[in-house]
Amino acid sequence: MSSNSPKPNNRTILLFFFFFISLIFPFFLPVFVNSSRTLSLHKSKLRFDDGQNLTFLWPLPSQFTSGNQTLTVDPNLSFVFSGNGGRSSYIVEEAFQRYKNIIFKYSSKVSKSGVVYDLQKLNVIVHSDNDELQLGVDESYSLLVAKNYEHSIIGEITIEANSVYGALRGLETLSQLCVFDYGAKTVLVFKAPWFIQDKPRFEFRGLSLDTSRHYYPVDVIKQVIESMSYAKLNVFHWHILDEESFPLEVPRYPNLWRGAYTKWERYTVEDAQEIVSFAKMRGINVMAEVDVPGHAESWGKGYPDLWPSSSCTEPLDVSKNFTFDVISGILADMREIFPFKLFHLGGDEVNTDCWNSTPHVKQWLQDHNMTTKDAYQYFVLRAQEIALSHNWTPVNWEETFNAFPSKLNPQTVVHNWLGPGVCPKAVAKGFRCIFSNQGVWYLDHLDVPWDDVYFAEPLEGIKDASEQQLVLGGEVCMWSETADPSNAQQTIWPRAAAAAERLWSNRDATSATDTNSSTLNRLEYFRCLLTRRGIPAAPVRNHYGRSPPTGPGSCYVQ
Amino acid sequence: MGRKGVQKIFLGILLVNVLVISVADVDKKRLNIWPMPVSVSYGRDRLYLSNEFELKTDGSKYSDASGILKDAFFSLLDVIKGDHVIEVNASSLDPSLVIKGIQVVILSPSDELQHGVDETYKLSVPVQGNPIYAYVEAQTVYGALHGLQTFSQVCRFNFATRVIEVYQAPWTIFDQPRFSYRGLLIDTSRHFLPLPVIKKVIDSMTYAKLNVLHWHIVDTQSFPLEIPSYPKLWNGAYSSSERYTMDEAAEIVRYAQRRGIHVLAEIDVPGHAQSWGFGYPSLWPSTNCTQPLDVSNNFTFKVIDGILSDFSKVFKYRFVHLGGDEVDTSCWTSTPHISKWLKKKGFNASEAYQYFVLKAQQIALSHGYEIINWEETFNNFGSKLSRKTVVHNWLGGGVAQRVVAAGLRCIVSNQDKWYLDHLDATWQDFYSNEPLTNITKPEQQALVIGGEVCMWGEHIDGSDIEQTIWPRAAAAAERLWTPYDNLAKNPREVTSRLAHFRCLLNRRGVAAAPVSGPGRVAPEEPGSCYSQ
Known part of the structure; x- marks a missing residue:
């Protein structure tokens, strides 16, 4: 019933980036597979883990690949909007400010002097300037998160979407990739480079x-x-x-x-x-x-x-x-x-x-x-x-x-x-x-x-x-x-x-x-993400909805 | 407009509005201010807030360089607007009934927040003036913040006219707290509470004029706070992300201070400290007997000293809480190297407990803190405790009277009435719990600095705390x-006013539970917020 089905030709820019990356990193194979196999779903139950395993996405994107790099994100992340969607850009601009607050909620809001961050810029490309929100509006998006190498034209973080509403979904996914690391006191993206192509199953x-x-x-x-x-x-x-x-x-x-x-x-x-x-x-x-x-x-x-x-x-x-x-x-x-x-x-x-x-x-x-x-x-x-x-x-x-x-x-x-x-x-x-x-x-x-x-x-x-x-x-x-x-x-x-x-x-x-068990881990992680954003989501494991935690413990295992 | 002008206006009101109700026999049933001020008079007129409602500080000696007052003013506008769209075209309103702004006159230039800071304020909303200004006068900016809170409670959004109205004008309120310590405890060890959750708790405290956030940071289960002097301590956090950096702790203190709220930090030694040993196992008597902290090891006190040294840079409140409750000393007697040490010192286990607490007190004093300890320390060796x-x-119950008779100060939190995790304690129990019970001598009454309700975290996390x-x-x-004489003798008299305050909390996005029923109940059936 989708009235605005994605136009494949609009996807070429990101795909090009992606294959370019593959050339630079021959070890990094572009395999689009069922996500649950590429996403590491082992969750550390250790008291003290390194956070590396705590990159979880909810809901799961339809296709994605990840790598093994850890990238730092600049608190002064800049925002560049391009494509034909100029008339609807106000929606993404406001969303960018919202997500900036979410992503850097726990860290300093200013860049540390002398530090060169891996990710300094967010490019958002929107092809349609129609800002009408309707049933069946195109919510698909592509998201690329990769380090910016010298002489490379590869975007650092790039979201490409046909409609501004797809770009919003991409921003949400990006915010879930960004993790504040308490050791480094910096927002990090683990398992980069990421390439995600996503769209909803139901409208x-x-x-x-x-x-x-x-x-x-x-x-x-x-x-x-x-x-x-x-x-x-x-x-x-x-x-x-x-x-x-x-x-x-x-x-x-x-x-x-x-x-x-x-x-x-x-x-x-x-x-x-x-x-x-x-x-x-x-x-x-x-x-x-x-x-x-x-x-x-x-x-x-x-x-x-x-x-x-x-x-x-x-x-x-x-x-x-x-x-x-x-x-x-x-x-x-x-x-x-x-x-x-x-x-x-x-x-x-x-x-x-x-x-x-x-x-x-x-x-x-x-x-x-x-x-x-x-x-x-x-x-x-x-x-x-x-x-x-x-x-x-x-x-x-x-x-x-x-x-x-x-x-x-x-x-x-x-x-x-x-x-x-x-x-x-x-x-x-x-x-x-x-x-x-x-x-x-x-x-x-x-x-x-x-x-x-x-x-x-x-x-x-x-x-x-x-x-x-x-x-x-x-x-x-x-x-x-x-x-x-x-x-x-x-x-x-x-x-x-x-x-x-x-x-x-x-x-x-x-x-x-x-x-099942990996889904449970991801859902627990998402529940903790909600509470960290100030949403009072109840413990996942309790049989009864809305019931309090049964005893002391980590948010991630309740 | 100075004070004299205001007094003239009051005189004018008294002449023109015979319906002003006298302070003494104020009809409390028609008031919806929580907590009830010292004295209130009000009338029957309705005024409207101007769309350009402004803050005026003429005559104030306080420069507000830190922006505390300005921020509070904008928060005030936010909560009274409550996300409603306010009618922009106010031309239909009688201009003589429009309040142009609020004038805040603060007499002290200092915004240092210390224990016992003057929280007094006067608030008046006249019905005449050209134009009309509401008026707050206070000794300190923190008194003025309370005045703004009270003002927010006499404003409401009128859905029919789309304007903010002040009802029951003219208002004249004088107010000051009965106790200087009005606390709420949160426990971030049994469950981690994310930063936004703590900030929201602080916001909600200001609505009820509570002024001490007692942060029970660390306990047996987890050690979430970064301690720069001993950087492995927060290895005892539940996970790598259930933590607070020292910067975040400073941010919480700053956030609270700007709202007139002290942050009382606690480390609960020696009994509630098992999580310390995840980073430094030598703090445990042994790896299989991990609590209380090892009393025989000098390193234990070096760590306490390091923590309190780091604390003193961030937690600026006069007091630090050293815990000292529920100490089970069996690990000390059963661990060979400690039992040997006890013998050498000639201590039994209970003397070692006293030794530990007093030594921790000395460390706190050396960092400039006065000390708060849970009552077991007093019950066991009250005469040995520092006079501070x-x-x-x-x-x-009944502890405060013994403490003040011994000449020490006291905070009341008897668990049967003021532990919030006791869900069977009703709001009526909370309301009726009198800190000065059986304390009649004024000099002893003065030693009860206040009370605190405790939100222990065994079954509390970001999902159900509010x-x-x-x-x-x-x-x-x-x-x-509220002054004792203004308190309801029977809590039933204040049910509707409390329900009103609960709906105000809901309107401000605070998930306050229904008033009917014990703690944290779901509403029983459909109905108005005001009747549940």
């Missing part, structure tokens, strides 16, 4: 956050989005509203956010726009959700007419045009905030009792000769029409597909959650699908350890290549009944990272069970 | 800051 790599069951301040949402970029996740699915609270401002229906818990637990339109633009700078799309008709009780605090009756308040009143006017108004306002192509309309867990038991709704059903099931379908399809009229592709939870698959708009993306085996059915009927099987990818299920998350395969049971193409990817879900700003991050991490590698890296590299 | 010793209580500390540490912070 949709999501994390959802539910801001209705508990409110998350803007600052906390930004922390979550920032941490997503470390794992190369690219869709922030914002489950903004639900029955408990309605925190978002909707200018066309200004009473709706009366459904917020308090006046202080709200998002203005500008807050939401700020979140979208913050995410975009990190190559992350924001997919908004309005979960109708079942999860919408809070709407009625501002507009009680949306309730079937004041004593029976959910689902939304299917019999009133006003209900659809409000949905239309919300979507019109949201369209000005959320540029992403996909829009989530929910549609799950609809209990239609209120429709049957409320006289005027029941009368309406009779007048229209509808069962409650028919009315559910009518509601979902009418909401889909509204989304389509705003040029949105509707995403719906799987119940809609399970209940009336042939009626759904063919553009619909089916969002699996109830269990395994749904995406195979959806793609067999020609629908696109997002995998979120709650048994493995619901982060609020604390009894799912990291390896169950890791080995969940979105293409399970789908053999046909054209059907596989219809699986856009997957998403881990952070429902917030028992999560809030005090514990969401450690519930999300490190398990979301396990799913992130599943969604990014080659299937064969992530599926062999004999890589 | 501060006894750090932890085992239980929600284990907060909000319970805040409950203790009010106990340590």
Whole structure:
């Protein structure tokens, strides 16, 4: 489904560099192999190791080779942008400053006098000047890290990408190669030269956050989005509203956010726009959700007419045009905030009792000769029409597909959650699908350890290549009944990272069970990287998500 | 605008606003400031912060060459904006209600942070002026920082109008701490805490006006800190990257100092020091009996001297913590060369423990430090301790009264109430723990320099430290800051104000746990932050 497939001719510059290196270092063979064989995954459990074995990448790139040199990185690393992507360069420039802070967080920010660093310059080459972030945007990149020899035209660090968003992924990988060495007090790259060619396996790599069951301040949402970029996740699915609270401002229906818990637990339109633009700078799309008709009780605090009756308040009143006017108004306002192509309309867990038991709704059903099931379908399809009229592709939870698959708009993306085996059915009927099987990818299920998350395969049971193409990817879900700003991050991490590698890296590299222990080491390393960046990721080895370390010990073995 | 002008304005307020509530019978239920100040009066007006809200220092004797005040002012703007987009077009606002900035007048030119530094401040927010300025007056810049913190708590973002408003104006607040030592312990030996995590802990301490970060750097499990005099000591780190360079330690001290927070460094000798021997095995009695440090070996004290010498260049606080708790001397009696040494000296094991602690005290004194030791040292040989010793209580209640009766100073941290790793200790326990229990004589009360909540790290790392500390540490912070008479006799009276403070922490990106329930609980069900 990738709309911007990489253009091979744009890759020539780095490839040329790479073969040039091979000529200089005949001993260094350019072998592109399954990464787990070239990356040394022996991890020292010694109290005092030399750090040489601690270069780990997460998620694993699709192709890479490394050498045996150790290179120093200049704290005054300079940045040179080239290629045709000038108009979008602001995104990489800002990212470069961000990553500079990450890479040199633990070391002096200034070069030591008299020291000649091996790596002094970062070249970023971006071919496209289109800065539009969309589903399927080209996220591929090449990264070369090699010493700059005299008379050589070889770049020191070079990232080449078709889009600016590919360059962001390359910067993240580069930051993971840079290790602060406490002995040398310098940032080093071990096992250079590195040559990496990388691209994601799935175009949709999501994390959802539910801001209705508990409110998350803007600052906390930004922390979550920032941490997503470390794992190369690219869709922030914002489950903004639900029955408990309605925190978002909707200018066309200004009473709706009366459904917020308090006046202080709200998002203005500008807050939401700020979140979208913050995410975009990190190559992350924001997919908004309005979960109708079942999860919408809070709407009625501002507009009680949306309730079937004041004593029976959910689902939304299917019999009133006003209900659809409000949905239309919300979507019109949201369209000005959320540029992403996909829009989530929910549609799950609809209990239609209120429709049957409320006289005027029941009368309406009779007048229209509808069962409650028919009315559910009518509601979902009418909401889909509204989304389509705003040029949105509707995403719906799987119940809609399970209940009336042939009626759904063919553009619909089916969002699996109830269990395994749904995406195979959806793609067999020609629908696109997002995998979120709650048994493995619901982060609020604390009894799912990291390896169950890791080995969940979105293409399970789908053999046909054209059907596989219809699986856009997957998403881990952070429902917030028992999560809030005090514990969401450690519930999300490190398990979301396990799913992130599943969604990014080659299937064969992530599926062999004999890589289990080395994968665990790499994930532990990534978890420590998160904590070193200030993200409170929980210990990896604990069976229960979000549980504290069981005893004293190194971060790298917990 | 000098002080006289401000007083005139206050007079004006009193005349025009009859709703100013008197200081004594202030309606605390309507206040959401944490910790509660010494005296507060407030009104019912609402003011708005100008988009060009500015810092003014006219009349201040403090030059702010180090930029402490300026940085604090920008941090203040950050936390009150809370990442919201503020309405740029404020033309709809009544200009007479706009606060143009904050004037900070500091009387002392010095920004030296020392124990007992004057932390007093006055804060006022008048409702009249042309234009209106909020006003902070303090003896030192550190008092002024507290004033800015309090100001940040009377500001809030109005979602409907997109402006920052000051509610319940006019405000007049006078404030100073009850105790000069208001501590929080972190333990970087049982688990390594990355630098950004420590900095965030320091930031969050400032919100609750805590002022001592007790850094329990080293223990049995790991030795993460670089010691230039003995460069192999940090071989005892868990791994090559779970370490602090001395530059990083200096950075932590500097970061804390600029926020008015002292850093109290600890080496816990002789009992909690096994990790020292990974770099220097001769510090162990033997390779199979590795703790306490070898009392018979002069090298042991040379290493302590080297560490404290390196410390004295970086840790500028008046005190150093020498530990001295939980010393199991069986390795000394069972190791031949040490038991021989004991006989030669005529020491039993308990005398050797005393010998060790006192010798370490002498070394610390020679480097210009006063000493803090855990209470076992006092319980075993209190009369022998240096008179410059501060006894750090932890085992239980009732210790402080014995310590001050003996004429020594004391810090209260009784584990049943103020150990944060005791998850069953509730915030109400933290709030109700009174350091001066059964101490009535003023000269003895003065010897209790304060208290400290302890975040031991056996089950704490970068993933769960914030929600284990907060909000319970805040409950203790009010106990340590607020005058006794202003403290709630029944903690239930402050539940809603504490919940409010917890939501403030969340808004500022600090993962403070729900107030309902014991330590570090997840919210039980969906709901508003303010009611959990």
